[in-house]
Amino acid sequence: MQAMTRAQRNLPSLPHNLVEAAVRSALDEDLGLAGDITTNATVAPDTVAEAVIAARRPGVIAGLALAEAAFRAVGPETHFSIEIGDGETVEPGTVIARVSGNARTLLTAERVALNFLGRLSGIATLTRQYVDQIAGMHAKIVDTRKTTPGLRAFEKYAVRCGSGYNHRVGLFDAVLIKDNHIVASGGVAAAVRAAKAATGHMTKIEVEVDTLAQLEIVMREKVDCVLLDNMTPGDLAKAVNIVGGRCLTEASGGVNLETVKEIAQTGVDLISVGALTHSASVLDLGLDFIASPKQAVLQA
Structure with a gap:
């Protein structure tokens, strides 16, 4: 896949209202009326965690705004740091973003964030394959x-x-x-x-x-x-x-x-x-907790 500079990509911005509405709808679907009963039962309310979102397959990234919005919708104080921007290519193991904050927030928002990011990155990846064919x-x-x-x-x-x-x-x-x-x-x-x-x-x-x-x-x-x-x-x-x-x-x-x-x-x-x-396949991405000396690694 051919790498492009940020200027060459010239990407538009996703409207905040559309992002927030889509994320809210997805979270409502996932949480229902009872919320994340697994996380709430197993993780103490004040637990703090750090995690990375990384690629498990090569591809092109798209949808980071939706992923970030998912974490912030559950926990507004969540810190989301982008390592690889939309439109950039990744290889297996490449860290795309780092996220930290309340552990319950990270676990509850994880699937919605990855669903958006994986779906859109799959589309971007397939598109780049077509573009490369006629370069x-x-x-x-x-x-x-x-x-x-x-x-x-x-x-x-x-x-x-x-x-x-x-x-x-x-x-x-x-x-x-x-x-x-x-x-x-x-x-x-x-x-x-x-x-x-x-x-x-x-x-x-x-x-x-x-x-x-x-x-x-x-x-x-x-x-x-x-x-x-x-x-x-x-x-x-x-x-x-x-x-x-x-x-x-x-x-x-x-x-x-x-x-x-x-x-x-x-x-x-x-x-x-x-x-x-x-027909684009979802790009395989994962969220992994970073273990502290007193924590075991939790893998998505």
């Missing part, structure tokens, strides 16, 4: 709306941490006319014209096409981007030639780590990959 080429890797309900903002942030780019955030921020819209509206030209009549000049319009014949029609309507769906590399190259730089071209469908380089070689501007968010 030095023109195309950009972008995500889709195939995200976990309620976690889209975080999962799209994780894509950015992996050096990918974001497609539209939701149904509200861009027009994407797909095959079913075309059928329901009476044809691709009719759909484009209706979209232009209903939206302002600041709204981008993208149209999905399945064939080169459809593409020829769309190019007469002047759109901002065409989504070339499930086309062969040969047809993608022809499509790029037909467009001739008049709008952006996006390849979609049939994209995986084995095919993405050949797709990029066709000259498309964007390659959208639903797998970045719907």
Whole structure:
């Protein structure tokens, strides 16, 4: 995996209100009405502990703000120190963060913190693998709306941490006319014209096409981007030639780590990959207590 500087990553900030709401919901789910009955039964209330969060597999980190918020939501006085920032690569054994404070707090917040951090780091890791496959080429890797309900903002942030780019955030921020819209509206030209009549000049319009014949029609309507769906590399190259730089071209469908380089070689501007968010494996991370002379090591 290719390392990047903080300036090159140019990561956005996660909104505090979204972070706090997601963490609170996850903690409520985990704690229920009775709280952490195991920790409360076995650990004295005034016990103080230190722990490290470390990688158990190689990958790219994302989601530290959520992990920190989980610990602070349970114990506001918890100290959370970041060793490896979002967007940075890690190897097995790399310490990502150090956390200290009340032992009950650390144990109670541990799983929620690691769930967020592992999930988002998995997305960042997979994204970086795709990006590395087409390193030095023109195309950009972008995500889709195939995200976990309620976690889209975080999962799209994780894509950015992996050096990918974001497609539209939701149904509200861009027009994407797909095959079913075309059928329901009476044809691709009719759909484009209706979209232009209903939206302002600041709204981008993208149209999905399945064939080169459809593409020829769309190019007469002047759109901002065409989504070339499930086309062969040969047809993608022809499509790029037909467009001739008049709008952006996006390849979609049939994209995986084995095919993405050949797709990029066709000259498309964007390659959208639903797998970045719907099929990424969780990055294996762990929280381990640091033993004092009178403590045994507790391992997550």
